[in-house]
Amino acid sequence: MKIIVNPLLLCILLCLCTQSCYTQEYSVTFKVDMTKHFENEKISIRGNIAPLTWDKDFPLTDDNQDGVYEATVLFKTSKNRLRYKFAKGTELELIGSDNRSLYLKAASQTVENTYDEFNFYSPEELAEKVFTKDEIIEDVKILKKTLTEIHPNLLKYVDNENLESNFTILEQEMLAEPTIPGSYKAVSKFLAVLKCSHTFTNPWNQNSKTKEAIFFQADKLPFTFTRLNKQIFIDKNASQNEELKKGMEVLSINGTPVEEILNALSKYITSDGNKEDKKLQRLTLAGESKFELFDIFFPLEYGTKSTFDLELKDWSSEKVISTSVKAISKTKRNRMIEDRYAGFKNNISDGWKFKIVEDKTGLLQINSFAVFSEESFDWKNFLDKGFVELNKKQCKNLIIDIRGNEGGENDVVEYLLERIIKTPVTIPSPEVFTAYQTLPEDLKPFVSTWSKLPYNWGSKVKKVGPKKYKVKSLYTGGSKTYKPKKNGFTGQTFLMTDATNSSATHIMATYIKRFELATIVGQETGGNQRGLNGGYLFFLTLPNTGVEVDVPLQSINLFPITAETPDAGISPDVRIEKGIEEFVEGKDVELNAVMELIRG
Numbered sequence: 001m002k003i004i005v006n007p008l009l010l011c012i013l014l015c016l017c018t019q020s021c022y023t024q025e026y027s028v029t030f031k032v033d034m035t036k037h038f039e040n041e042k043i044s045i046r047g048n049i050a051p052l053t054w055d056k057d058f059p060l061t062d063d064n065q066d067g068v069y070e071a072t073v074l075f076k077t078s079k080n081r082l083r084y085k086f087a088k089g090t091e092l093e094l095i096g097s098d099n100r101s102l103y104l105k106a107a108s109q110t111v112e113n114t115y116d117e118f119n120f121y122s123p124e125e126l127a128e129k130v131f132t133k134d135e136i137i138e139d140v141k142i143l144k145k146t147l148t149e150i151h152p153n154l155l156k157y158v159d160n161e162n163l164e165s166n167f168t169i170l171e172q173e174m175l176a177e178p179t180i181p182g183s184y185k186a187v188s189k190f191l192a193v194l195k196c197s198h199t200f201t202n203p204w205n206q207n208s209k210t211k212e213a214i215f216f217q218a219d220k221l222p223f224t225f226t227r228l229n230k231q232i233f234i235d236k237n238a239s240q241n242e243e244l245k246k247g248m249e250v251l252s253i254n255g256t257p258v259e260e261i262l263n264a265l266s267k268y269i270t271s272d273g274n275k276e277d278k279k280l281q282r283l284t285l286a287g288e289s290k291f292e293l294f295d296i297f298f299p300l301e302y303g304t305k306s307t308f309d310l311e312l313k314d315w316s317s318e319k320v321i322s323t324s325v326k327a328i329s330k331t332k333r334n335r336m337i338e339d340r341y342a343g344f345k346n347n348i349s350d351g352w353k354f355k356i357v358e359d360k361t362g363l364l365q366i367n368s369f370a371v372f373s374e375e376s377f378d379w380k381n382f383l384d385k386g387f388v389e390l391n392k393k394q395c396k397n398l399i400i401d402i403r404g405n406e407g408g409e410n411d412v413v414e415y416l417l418e419r420i421i422k423t424p425v426t427i428p429s430p431e432v433f434t435a436y437q438t439l440p441e442d443l444k445p446f447v448s449t450w451s452k453l454p455y456n457w458g459s460k461v462k463k464v465g466p467k468k469y470k471v472k473s474l475y476t477g478g479s480k481t482y483k484p485k486k487n488g489f490t491g492q493t494f495l496m497t498d499a500t501n502s503s504a505t506h507i508m509a510t511y512i513k514r515f516e517l518a519t520i521v522g523q524e525t526g527g528n529q530r531g532l533n534g535g536y537l538f539f540l541t542l543p544n545t546g547v548e549v550d551v552p553l554q555s556i557n558l559f560p561i562t563a564e565t566p567d568a569g570i571s572p573d574v575r576i577e578k579g580i581e582e583f584v585e586g587k588d589v590e591l592n593a594v595m596e597l598i599r600g
Contacts, residue, residue, distance in 0.1 A: 023076060023077060023078045024076075024077070024078070024104075024107075025074065025075065025076050025107065026074070026075040026076075026077070026104045026106075026107060026108075026109070027072060027073075027074055027075075027107065027108045027109070028072070028073050028075065028082075028102070028104070028108075028109045028110075028111060029070060029071070029072045029073075029109070029110040029111070030045055030060065030070060030071055030072075030073065030084075030111055030113070031068050031069070031070040031110065031111065031112045031113065032045075032060065032068065032069050032070070032086050032112075032113045032114070032115050033067060033068050033112075033113065033114045033115060034062070034067050034068070034069055034088075034115050035067035035068075036114075036115070037088060037115050037116065041088050041089040042057065042059065042088075042089055043059070043060045043062075043069040043086065043087070043088060044057030044058055044059050044060060044086070044087045045057075045058045045060060045071065045073070045084055045085070045086050045087070046058065046084060046085055046086075046087055046092070047082055047083060047084030047085070047099075048082065048083045048084070048099075049075055049077050049079055049082050050075070050076075050077070051073065051074070051075075052073065052082075052084060057087060058071065058073065059071065060086075075104060077104070079104070080103055080104050080105065081101065081102070081103055081104070082101070082102045082103075082104055083099040083100065083101055084099060084100050084102070085099055085100055086113065086115055088115070093115055093116040094116060094118070094331055095334060095335065095338060097118070097290060097330070097331050097334065098290060100113070100118070101208060116331060116332070116335060117216075117218075117329055117331055117332065118211070118212070118215075118216035118329075118331060119212060119216070120212045120213070120215075120216035120217050121180075121212050121213050123304070126179060126180065126181065126213055127179075129179060129180055129209075129213070130178050130179060131174075131178040131179070131183070131544055131545055132178070133175060133178075135178075135544035135545070136171065136174045136175050136178055136183075136544070136545070137171065138543070138544060139174070139183070139542040139543065139544050139545050139547070140167065140170055140171045140174065142443075142446055142540075142542060142543065143170075143187070143540070143542060143549065144167055145440075145442075145443065146443055146446065146447070146538075146540050146549075146551060147194075147199075147551065149435065149436060149440055149443065150434075150435050150436050150439065150443070150538065150551060150553060151194075151196075151199065151435060151533075151551060151552070152433055152434055152435045152533055152552065152553060152554055152555035153196065153433075153531070153533050153555045154194065154435075156195070156196070156530075157194065157195040157196075157273060157274070158193060158194060158195070162193075163193075166190055166193050167190070169190070170186055170187065170189075170190040173185075173186040173189070174186045174187075174545075179213075180209060180210055180213035180214070180545065180546070181213055181214055181300055183542075183545035183546075183547050184201055184206075184210060184213075184214060184300070184545075184547050185268070185297075185300045185301075187201055187542075187545075187547050187549065188200065188201045188268045188297070189267055189268050191270060191549065192267060192268055192269055192270050192279075194270070195270070195271060195272065195273050195274065195275075196270060196272060196533050196552065197270045197271050197272045197278070197502050197503070197526075197527075197532070198270075198503075198532070198533050198534045198537070198550060198552040199270060199533065199549070199550060199551060199552060200270040200549070200550055201547060201548065201549055201550075202539075202548060202549075202550045203215065203290075203291035203293075203296060204290065204291065205539055205548045205550065206546075206547070206548050207541070207546050207548065209546050210546055210547065210548070214296060214299075214300070215291060215295075215296065215330070216329065216330070216331075217299065217304060217329065218306075218327055218328055218329040218332070219299045219304040219305060219306075219327045220295045220299075220327060220328055220329060220330050220333060221253075221285065221294075221295075221298075221308060221325075221327075221328075221333075222237070222238045222239035222241075222308075222325050222326060222327065222328040222333060222336075223235070223236060223237045223238055223239060223244055223325075224236045224238075224285050224286055224287035224333075224337070225250065225284070225285050226284060226286075226583075227280060227281070227283070227284045228578055228580060228583045229280075230258065230259040230262050230263070230280065231249055231258065231259075231580070232249070232250050232258055232262075232285075233247055233248065233249050233250070233583065233584060234246055234247065234248045234249075234250065234312075235286075235287075236287060236337050236340070236341050236344075237340075238287075238328060238332075238333045238336035238337050238340070239325040239326065239328070240325075240326070241323060241324070241325045243312070243321060243323045244310075244312070244323075244325065245314070246586075247315060247316075247584045247585070247586065248312045248313065248314055248315070248321075249312065249313040249315065249584075250310060250311075250312055251311040251312065251313055251320065252310070252311040253308055253309070253310060254302065254305065254308060254309050255309065256302070261298070261302075262280055262283060264301055265283055265293075265294065265297045265298060265301060266279040266280060266283065268293075268297045268300075268301075269282050269283060269293060269297075271502075271526065272502060272526070272527055272528035272530075272532055273528040273530060273567045273568075274567055275499070275526055275528065275569065277499040277523075277524070277526070278499050278500075278502065278526035278569075280499075281498070281499040281500050281526065282500075283297075286404070287333060287334065287337055287344075288344070288351075291330075292330070295330055304327075305327055306326065306327050307324050307325065307326055307327060308324065308325050308326075308327060309322070309323075309324050310322070310323055310324065310325060315580070315581070315584045316584075347374055347377070348368050348370060348371060348373055348374040348377055349374055349377040349379075349382075351365070351366065351367030351368055352365070352366050352367075352377075352379065352382055353365040354382070354385075354386040354389070356389065356390075356393060356395065357399075357595075358595070359396075359397065359595070359598055359599065360393065360394065360395045360396050360397065361395060361396070361397040361398070361399060361595070361598055362386065362389070362390045362395045362397070362398045362399065362489075363399045363401065363591075364383075364386055364398065364399065364400050364401065365401040366400070366401070366402055366405055366412075367402075367403075367404050367405050368405055368406070368408055369405065369407055369408030369409050369410075369412040369413070369504045369505065370407070370408030370409065371408060371409050371411075371412060372408070372409060379412065380415060383415060383416070383419070384487070387419050387487050387488065387489055388487055390489050390491075391487060391489070395489075395491060396491045396492065397491055397492050397493075397494065397598050398420065398489050398491060398492070398493045398494070399493075399494045399495075399496065399591070399594050400416065400420075400493065400494070400495050400496070400518070401496045401591070402495065402496065402497060402501060402505050402508065402509075403496050403497065403498040403500065403501075403522060403590070404498065404500050405500060405501060405505045406500055406501070406502055406503060406505065406526075407501070407502055407503030407504035407505045407506065407507075408503070408504050409504060410504050410507065412504065413504050413505075413507055413508040413511070414482070416508070417482060417508070417511060417512075417517065418482050418483070418484070418485050418488065419485050419487070419488040419489055420488065420489050420493045420517055420518065421482060421483075421484050421488070421515075421517060422484060422490055423484070424481055424482065424483045424484070425481070425482050425511075425515050425517070426479055426480070426481045426482075427479060427480050427481075427482070427511060427515075428479045428559070429473045429476050429477065429478045429479045430476055430556050430557060430558050430559075431470070431476075431556070431557040431560065432470070432471040432476045432535065432554050432555070432556050432557075433464075433468055433469060433470055433471065433554065433555040434457060434461055434469045434471065434553055434554055434555075435467045435468065435469070435553075436457075436467065436469065437456070437457050437458070437461055437463070437469055438455070438456045438457070438458075439454065439455045439456065445543075446540055446541060446542070446543060447538040447539060447540050447541075447551075448538070448539050448541075449536065449537060449538050449539060451536065453536065454536045454538060454553050457469065457471070460472055460474075460475045471554065492518075492519070492598075493517065493518035493519070494518055494519050494520075494521055494594045494597070494598075495508075495509065495512055495518045495519070495520045495521070496520075496521050496522045496590050496591070496594065497509050497520055497521075497522040497523065497524075497525050497570070497572055498522050498523045498525075498526075498590075499523055499524065499525070499526045499569075500526055501525035501526050501527065501569070501570075502525065502526040502527040502532075502569075503527065503532065503534065505525070505527075506525045506526065506527025506528075506532070506569060506570065507527070507558065509525045509527075509569075509570040510527070510529070510558055510559075510570055511558075513570050514559070519573050519574065519597065520570065520571075520572040520573045520574070521572055521573065521574045521576060521590055521593055521594050521597070522572050522574075522575075522576055522590045523572065523575065523576065524568065524569040524570065524571050524572065524575075525569035525570045526569055527569050527570070528567065528568065528569060529565050529566050529567075529568060529569065529570070530561055530565050530566070530567055531555060531556060531557040531558070531561055532555075532556055533552035533554065533555050533556070534552045534554060534556060535552065535553060535554030535556060536552075536553040536554055537550050537551060537552055537553060538550075538551045538553060539551075574593060574597070576589055576590045576593050
């Protein structure tokens with residue numbers, strides 16, 4: 001008799017077998033200091049490994065009434081990484097921030113926490129974490145080999161001689177400050193020289209040691225700010241100092257002029273090509289992202305401070321004010337801003353808005369295409385509803401606002417383009433190149449990614465030069481013809497852009513400009529017409545310092561590059577320059593300009 005085994009059942013059985021083989025027991029005692037948050041509310045913990053769940057509370061108690069709540073949790077699991085947060089009543093801590101993380105490596109552990117704050121290293125602990133000369137040299141060697149072997153466009157904006165010189169400087173600076181902050185600082189500065197916005201020390205991908213050494217300290221500005229050229233203006237105040245008002249210009253911090261600060265910090269920031277405005281834009285401190293580059297690099301460049309001496313200019317009275325504020329952690333600043341300001345965005349979906357404004361005009365605002373980071377958000381349904389409403393109310397104009405949007409999923413770009421085109425549009429296949437066919441064996445221990453494909457491109461690529469392989473058009477998606485959708489918009493479309501736009505939002509502006517799909521209003525985008533790097537990434541972790549580097553694996557040209565192709569982003573059809581008075585008064589000059597075009 002022939003026995004047929006259900007493949008799905010076999011898979012389940014294998015998984016159960018594997019889990020049972022490696023299931024272990026762990027005992028973890030969680031302690032959380034509630035002395036600054038004591039309100040006689042129920043304190044609990046939630047997490048991703050049973051008996052913890054994200055839906056139900058596991059209670060903690062304070063038997064000796066010292067303000068520290070605790071509970072011992074027994075885990076029986078094959079997993080080794082626990083993610084958790086504490087809750088006060090029904091409210092979870094660390095709103096808008098990562099979950100806490102714990103590796104279950106020991107049979108018995110005790111973990112001490114402070115409510116609504118991440119643990120971080122003290123200056124004394126950091127001073128003890130020093131790397132040897134050999135460890136530094138090895139990390140630099142691995143970084144150099146990785147970039148020279150697999151980066152698809154390493155010498156696009158820097159020549160060999162300059163690159164070698166900067167590798168030497170990198171090693172010298174890491175040896176001069178052989179600590180976690182020193183290593184992160186030096187590697188970030190080196191990568192900025194490459195002028196590739198996808199090659200950087202990505203804060204989201206750093207390990208827990210780097211985060212505890214740099215990101216979680218209470219050394220951050222207690223306010224957010226917006227930027228005009230090399231001037232910054234207070235937006236939201238999270239301090240106890242009531243002198244800080246929205247629209248005030250910050251002239252200096254701890255005696256250093258703001259322009260000098262921005263110039264100093266920009267040397268750590270990456271951009272595609274010579275895009276100084278893009279670097280400055282990435283230093284804007286909006287407060288809504290999990291990690292802000294100003295938060296990270298200001299203390300690295302100027303040292304950790306417990307207070308900030310500020311010189312402010314009140315534009316309404318022309319007075320210059322000197323005052324001081326206490327430094328704050330990112331998580332506490334988030335909490336204060338959320339309490340004080342309505343509409344503070346913590347999730348991707350919070351930055352997606354649609355409404356009908358005057359003159360039968362729809363306004364669609366999207367501040368991020370990174371929809372993969374919020375699985376519960378049905379962004380397609382959101383857009384579908386918006387376009388249905390546009391047509392139902394017979395709107396004649398649509399404004400798509402992507403200012404402040406760095407990019408994310410190209411799927412969002414395609415979904416939008418299909419709904420604003422009036423006739424079929426054929427987008428040619430992009431030119432895609434890699435620097436290798438098979439990843440060198442000695443690099444495999446140091447890199448990781450989400451796909452097996454980049455380890456061996458195989459027959460999908462064809463060698464066209466030294467360290468240059470072209471991805472066959474069959475695997476780049478080829479040319480695509482997009483047709484107007486049934487519920488698409490047939491009126492006039494406007495796209496608002498700024499220097500933030502790179503990656504997917506730069507691609508969107510490129511296609512809209514090339515095929516004249518909308519009128520672009522605002523400032524030049526942050527991407528580069530001479531191509532970008534991305535597609536697939538390797539996440540390189542230096543074995544000794546632990547610094548993580550995002551390394552793009554594909555060079556992508558949306559259209560053929562010639563000597564005449566500008567080293568620039570996409571220029572708007574209507575360029576808008578903001579004046580200080582309009583900026584301070586909070587006038588949306590770009591939106592006002594679009595409305596004038598519509599009325600005219």
